[in-house]
Amino acid sequence: MSFRSSITIVASPRSRVGKTLLARLLTEFYAQKGGAVAAFDLNAGGGTLARFLPEHTIVSTIGDIKGQMALFDRLIAEDGGAKVVDLGYESFESFFALAQQIGFAEEALKHAIAPAILYVITPDATSVEAYRGLRRRFPQAVLAPVHNEIFGSAQHRDKYQLAGSGETVVRLPALAPGVRKFVETPPFSFSHLQPAAAVDMPPEVNAELQRWLRRAFREFRELDLRILLADLQSSIRLQS
């Protein structure tokens, strides 16, 4: 079995840790690789992701069964596209409780779709405990801690255990304040920077942004390889 597509869930039980920025980056990363990408916005406020990526975003809810079907049935659809879920902190528990109950990770693997959880780490006990819970509840999924460097350099490796020897913390590089201003004002797209004049971006800011983007995308490529490796290892284990 080899994975044709992936589902990446960006999650944290805390608000304002950079989940939506990470989800935007991932969506554009997959879009740049070519191929379809769908980004599911599961934030109570809603709308932020859609303002930046209107052509990719599907505003979702899991409050009722119709919403759950619209989200999860679409996530496991074998349409070959990449899927990104921007999971708002309010829906953290209900999303994973439902995912566990309906056997989401197993079903995704059955459809040759790799489920991965990008977990934005913070040093507080709630967050550490929720991370352990996900390890226990979703042993089939790739669970990758993400360190948002805007919160400083500490990676809390003592608190966040990694599964295998090959695993590392995914780093989301900090954005320089001068760049943030542009990045966080919609409409803004990382991939359509060529007419920089359209957002009135000074060349040095653009250069800084490109450096940042290259670093972030390199992290994603490594993550992609890790998911592939996990897939290979599991198929080797199955054969032996």
Next chain:
Amino acid sequence: MAKPAVILVGADKGGVGKTTVARTLLDYFGAHQTPARAFDTEFPRGTLKRFHPDVTEVVNVTSVADQMKIFDTLGGADSSVTVIDVRAGLLSSTLQALSDIGFIESAKKGQITFSVFHILGPTIASLNEIAETARFVGDASYFLVKNRINDTTFFEWDPPTYNSYFKQIKGASEISIPKLNEMACEQVEVASTPFVSFIANKTARDEPANYSFVLRGYVRHWLGNVWSEYDRVKLIDLVSPKAEDSARQAAS
């Protein structure tokens, strides 16, 4: 060959999900490689037959000929378990008929394993039936099934009243069927398949289907809970002790 087992699934009123329980039983025995057949007494058009057409026969339980059909074939059939879905309101009269033809007598002698699944509705009125049926059941294993599948609020009963009925049947056990959300229920109805086929995303003809993954997930979770209730009361041990023994041997 295993001793024949008969499970009567009945209720004193309609709409309490009796057939749903019968369906979970047939799925359960299927999963335990225990051959089962069923009689649907909703003559002439049975609901159970729609979901399990291969093993179900629709009979008129008030007709002597059909009573014979059910009980005379017990020993000969290649199924070790017979599930009888008794039409609403006919539980007492069916038990009476069983008593008349000597079936209850053979159960007492230990020639047949006999169990009753009495499905309880959400109103206290349905408890009266327990008193009525109690005198027939003798040594049968009696299960009082609280079916919550379609209900949000359920059993606002006065515990002393409930217990006074409950105690009339010695050795009765309680089984609780949890709630399954309406949309999942409805989709299985539309699909007209056994629960296990729905979960496996298969049509009634065993072809690949396209049911919602979320709904399949809900049904699997729910059926797992129902089956763990059957495990808890050791239903397999009861109906086919030999099958369980050989399964244990195979496992060890």
